[in-house]
Amino acid sequence: MAMITETTCNIYCGPCESKHSENVAEFWCPNCDEGLCSKCMEYHKVSKASRMHKTITIENFTTLPDFVRNIDHVCSSHDNALDLYCSVHGEVCCMDCISAEHSECPGIKSLIKEVQGVKESAFYHSVVKHIEDLTEFATKLHTNRIDNVDKLQQEKDLLIGVVKSKRTEIASHLDKLKQHLLLQIDVTMVQESQKIEEAVSNLQKKICTLKEYKNHISAITDIATDMQAFLALKEIDNHVVHEEETMLCVTEETGMKETSVRIEFAKEIDGLVHEMKMMGNVELTKIATNMHFPGTKSQLVKSSSNIQPGIENIKLTFITKFQLPFDIDINICCCVILPDERVVLANNSNEEKGGIHIFL
Template structure:
C-alpha cells in the first residue's frame, strides 16, 4: 500500500520533495499536480488514466503491490501465457514461452477484467457466504435466547412438584437447578464460541468483499485481473470452512429439557434425584453455497445395476441332441 505521505516520484529524481496528488498505475509512479500536467502532454503517457492518490491508498495491499514490469528483465509486460497463467515480457516469451501455443496480448486479456464473469463470480460468492453466515448467526442467537424461556419453564415445573413434596425435594431441587445452570452455561458457552467463530469467518469474507469493491472502483484492469487468482484462493478457503461447518455438531439446534422421575410420588424411598437436565440436539438443515447448488444441476446420473433395464432383442434355441461341446462365449447388451 502507498505510504501515508506519498511523494512525487518524478520530482524525487531532481531531489525535490513534493506531495503527490495522483497515481499512474501504468507508469507505477506517484505524481504531483505540476508533473501531472506534463505527464498528460507526453506522447507515451498522454493516454494514461491516473487516479487520485487517496483512491490509490484505498486499494488492498495485495493489489497495490502488483506491478506491470517484469522483475527479471525490467521490461513491461506485453503478453499473457494462458498455459502458465502468468504475464510475460518480450524476453520472457523468447526465453521461456517460445513453444507455448496460447500467448495473448496482455491488453486484450485484461480488458474488462473488473466487469468480467470471473470477477462477478467472486463478488457473488463472497456475498453468498456472508449472507449464509449472517443467517446462521441470527439462528444461533435466537437459539441462545430460547434457553431463558426453556429454563423458566423447567423451574416452574420443579417448583410445582416441590409444593407437594417439599421436604424431600429441597435438596433434590438444588442439585437439579445447579445442573440446569451448568448445562445452560455450557450450551451458551458452546454457542458463544461458535458465534465468535462465525463472526471471524464473516469478517474475513467481508474483507474480501471490501477488497473486491475497492479494486472494482479504483484498481486498473491489470491489477484486478491478477488479483482474481489470489481472491479465488482466499474465497475457496472460506467456502471450505463453511462446508466443513455442515458436519460440525455445533450447527445443531439445541434445546434444554427435563425428564422428570416417574417415581416422584414414592420419592422418600425411591427418588435420589429430581430429574435429569439434558440437551436435545436436532440436526440443522444443510445450507448449500450457490456454487454447490449449481454443481448439482449439472451432475449426470450414472447407470448402475439397479437402474439398468434389459430388453429382449432376440431369442434362440438349442436343438435337442446338440453337442455338449457347444459353448456360448460372449453376451453383450446395448
C-alpha cells in the same frame, strides 16, 4: 515504486525522487507504478512512452486496498514488464518467465487483452455473486444461532418451573437433589450457550470479512485499472474460496447444532422417595440446522476465459492426423481419446466389419 510513508498524503513524485528532490505527488500512474507531481504530470501526458497511460489522483489511489496498491507491474524475477498471461497456471508473466517456466504451456495470451472488460465480465459478477451468497448464508446462520440462544433461555425458564413443580409434589427431603439438578441445568445452559455464542461470533467475523471484500470490489470497480481489477479479483476470489471452506467447517462445529434440552425424571420419582439418589438428568437434543448452503467453489465452473464468454471465442488447434488402416468404407459413430492418448473408434458399418478399433 515511489516512497509511501505511514501517512497516506506523503507519496512523493517518482521522477523528482530520481533527481534527489522530494515533491509530494498529486497523481498516480499505475502503469509506471509511481507518483507524479503536477509539473511531472504535464511531461507524462505528452511523452510518447506514457501519453496513453491512465492516471488517477493520489486521493483516489489511497482509497484502494493495500493489496491492490501493492500489485506489481514488473516481474520480480526478471525485472521485465508483466504483459503476458498463462491461462494454464493462472499467472501473469514476462517474456523471460515464458521462456523459463511456461514454454510448453498452450494459450499464452496478452495480458492487456486478457483483462479487457474484466469489470463487466462473467468472472467479475461470479465473484460478487459468490460473496453475496456466502454473506446471505452467514447472516441466516447468525440469526438462527441468536434465536437458538433465546429458545434455550425460554426452555431454561420452563424447565426450572417444571423442576420446582415436581419438587413440591414429592417431599421436602428432595430439596438438595433439586438444587443439584438446577445447577446441572445452569451449567449445561452456560456451556451450550457459550458454544453457540462462539459460533455467532465466528459468523459475525465472516460477515464483516465478506462485506469488506465487497467494499474492496466497489473501490476497485470505480478506481482500479483493468489489470489491477483482474488481479485483485483473482486474489479476492482466492480469499473468498478460503472463507467458504472455513464456513463449511463452522457449520459442522458443535455450536452450530440445533440445541434443545429437556429433563427425564427418575423412574423412582413417584415411588421410593427415600431411595432416590438423583432427581433427573439434563438431556440435550441436537439437530443440524436446516439451511441450504449456497454451494462450494469447486462446484462453480469458472476460469479467466469467462471474461469474454461465447462460442465464437472458442478456437480449435490442429494437433495431428493419422490414416485409418481400412480398404472399405466404414461408419465411425463415436470417438474417444483415452488418458494414455490412445484413440478409440466405434465402427458401426456392419456385423462383420463393425466393432471397436483402438489406435496407439
